[in-house]
Amino acid sequence: MDFAFDARTEELRAQLLAFMDEFVYPAEAVAEEQRAALASPWDTPAVVEELKAEARRQGLWNLFLPDAEYGGGLSNLQYAPLAEITGRSPHLAPTALNCAAPDTGNMEVLAQFGDDAQKKQWLEPLLAGEIRSAFAMTEPEVASSDATNITTYIERASDGTDDYVITGRKWYISGAMNPDCKIFIVMGKTDPDGTDIRRQQSMVLVPRDTPGVTVKRAMKVFGYEDHSHGGHAEVVFDHARVPVTNLVGEEGGGFAIAQARLGPGRIHHCMRLIGMAERAIELMCRRAVSRQAFGKALAQQGVVHNWIADARVTVEQLRLLVLKTAWLMDTVGNRGAHAEIQAIKIATPRAVVDIIDRAIQLHGAGGVSQDFPLADLYAGARTLMIADGPDEVHQRSLARRELKKYL
Incomplete structure (x- = not known):
């Protein structure tokens, strides 16, 4: 095992350290001041968009994705010291580089499991930093650490249409309070009576503006609302309907x-x-x-x-x-x-x-x-x-x- 940084990693480390010193650390106080003047605390301060534009200009963008077609083409070993540097300012730096959760995981899901239409509609604007997203798995009524407990239902519509109907309640859904959050990846049960408990779940794409989707409230973490990450929300899906083509991967593949x-x-x-x-x-x-x-x-x-x-x-x-x-x-x-x-x-x-x-x-x-x-x-x-x-x-x-x- 050789953990020495290669030339590419050293180059990016030096570039990122300079970016942090010149742009990110000075922006921390600015972001707080701008947020206090926003109409909604969930709106994005102007300085964040400025950071994103500068990071993209410098090529410090989507570094987390190993697939060169979509991201930086870096290995995990190359990305590790870069992610460490962004952790020094966790509320600004990852977002500036388009490397913030939950978007990172959602982009990985879409890149690996999404079809061409899903990639065109959702992955491309996420890669461009034009929209944000959320991953809806955790539920308040069950121990979600065991994902087989999930009780949200994703059922085929009974009226003959080629739709799924989603019913359930999620919470601590990171990013959902951000007005730029346009898409949820929702995990629920399509086969609740299936004999294999790890094949009961599926994932579907649910646009935020889908009728029946209600972002009810922001969940605090130790008293913090975590504005920079778009909050952690309680979200209700009340017979929300999406086309069956919004299925990610295959039915039963959610786990x-x-x-x-x-x-x-x-x-x-x-x-x-x-x-x-x-x-x-x-x-x-x-x-x-x-x-x-x-x-x-x-x-x-x-x-x-x-x-x-x-x-x-x-x-x-x-x-x-x-x-x-x-x-x-x-x-x-x-x-x-x-x-x-x-x-x-x-x-x-x-x-x-x-x-x-x-x-x-x-x-x-x-x-x-x-x-x-x-x-x-x-x-x-x-x-x-x-x-x-x-x-x-x-x-x-x-x-x-x-x-x-x-x-």
């Missing part, structure tokens, strides 16, 4: 598509989490050398030394594990890297939460305030211990894989 979508999504989250940890360490160090308590700088306090040293060791360990996972995904595929994907999804969020928590502690009251990004970073990192499968589900699966060797 497999979800697994194909979530594998890359999980590693992308972990890549960005490492960038979040690096931002927290930087803030911790700057605070430590600039503040005094009990007659000496915080940087001279032994406990602060421990926090910073432990954070550095942890980040280096996590980065190597994420790079190994990316390398495996490139060489043996997502299935071959399944155990490692689970491992990073368990290890990275909880470790980064701890690092950010130490940085908050070092900042005192400032750490929980809006004057520093730490509270926001904490909320995002802590949420990833639940999103894309809670830790305990991954632990269960990984343990069973280990035990299988001895049974």
